[in-house]
Amino acid sequence: MSLESPLAGALVAPLAAAVCYSRVHTGVHWPSDVVAGAALGAGIALSTRRWWAVRTEEAAELGTSIEAPALPKGRGLLVLTNPGSGTNDDMSAEISEMLPEAEQFAPDTDTDFNEQLEKRISDGRPRALGVCGGDGTIVSVAESAVAHGLPLAVFPGGTLNHFARDAGVASVEATVHAIENGYASRVDLASVIVDGSRSVHFVNTATFGGYPDSVRLRERLEGKIGKWPAAAVAMIRVLAAAQPLKISLDGRQRSVWMLFVGNGQYHPSDQVPMSRRSIGSGTLDVRYLPSKPFLSRTRLLIAALTGTLGSSATYVHSVTRTLSVKVTGSEVALATDGEVTADGSEFTFATDDNGLVLYRDR
Known part of the structure; x- marks a missing residue:
């Protein structure tokens, strides 16, 4: 304990x-x-x-600390609140109380999300953007912040709040203090171009194969049987039903069960990723499970249980700045930040290397 x-x-x-x-x-x-x-x-x-790493509660290392516009009482801050994420009603009231001059709005669910945000930015010309929601909402507002050259304030209004927790902005009070004093840091925003046309950004992870399914199953089970038993059950169930994917990784042919691409550097490097060490290194954390070794699924489970993933042929980890993936055969579903966002057969991953300015207390 x-x-x-x-x-x-x-x-x-x-x-x-x-x-x-x-x-x-x-x-x-x-x-x-x-x-x-x-x-x-x-x-x-x-x-x-x-073999069972303990998740660290320490925030990840961000990029350079910089000065952002100081906004007393939130004057000049536009905050988008997603009513469908977590428990945002209470947090919205808390933001209003602590930043009474900030403008908050909840998008109409029947109208395009990004169009509404862009109109608000065009009409109000804010000095900074804020977002209260989960990771999927955060990445959408982060895209607009980068496009308009505005700093971003994150309020953890989602269910899991992976990015807010990793970036060290899980406290409303601390974020408010950073906004009013102009404290900020640069962080990475990763992206993937699908089939040479559509660009999708992500703040945490991009995955395909069985990984998205295993995460969802683990999260459903861990409240009943505990985190690590749930992770083991999820991995066994997903791998048992998985079909290997034939892909090309930067021109090298591979057959894999699943692929994981993280924004920044995750930890530990030789086990299942549990926490993030950096979101300011300008790198991507790449992990995949080859299907080629004999009895690869069985060997993978044994390696996970004995803490030998780092030296196992069934688990490959690398750190890179870009990654090109081509899938042979049918298109596959890509999940970014926990949501399926695109289907495709060619994926080009990259990081903008400190392109996002994030309010964070010092």
């Missing part, structure tokens, strides 16, 4: 100590038995970190 949540561990530790004392005090166990048992339990818990 202490490995996953130090605060919860600190709260439970006195109870555990009291149990240990009571066992000795009542004569049920010798002191040496209790000490040995506690040491054994702690050792087993620590040893699991070899």
Whole structure:
């Protein structure tokens, strides 16, 4: 428990100590038995970190710290609030209270989202954009911010808030302080061009193959059976039904079960990615699962359970600035930031290298 949540561990530790004392005090166990048992339990818990990495709560490293427009009381800030993301009603009221001069609007669900935002920007000429919603909403507003040369303020109004958590902007109070004082940092915004025409941006990940399905299944199960059992069940189910994809990676022919492209650098490098170390390095984190080795799915699961993914032929990890992917055969669905956004057979991934200015407290 202490490995996953130090605060919860600190709260439970006195109870555990009291149990240990009571066992000795009542004569049920010798002191040496209790000490040995506690040491054994702690050792087993620590040893699991070899294959079950603990997600760090520290924010990722961003790009250069810069000065952005300081907006006292939110004057000059246009905030888009997505009513369909998370619990935005309470957060919208909190933003209004703390930034009374900021303009907030919720887009009409029956009208094109981006058209509404562009009209608001054209009519109001804001000095900065804000967004209260999930990752899918954040990336849409981030595109407009980059296109208009405006800094972006993120309020974590989604269900999971991957980007807000990784970027260190998960606190409304801290973001408000950054907005009023003009504190900001540069961050990467990644993109993928599909079939040479359509451009799709993403702030977290782009994936195809079984990975999107495994993430959705894991998130449905983890509330019932726990994070790591849910991850194992999801991987087994998805891989069992998966069909290998024949692709070309930067001109090299590969057959893969799934492909993962992350914006920035994820951690750990030799296990399933659990957290992000950097969103300001101008790089893409690329991981894929080859289908060619004999019994590759079985070997992959064994490697995951034994903490040997980093040295396994069934798991490949690299860091790059661009990536070209061509799929042989039928088109595949591309998922960006957890949502299926395009179907295609040719994908060119890149990062804009610190192209987005993000309000973040210091």
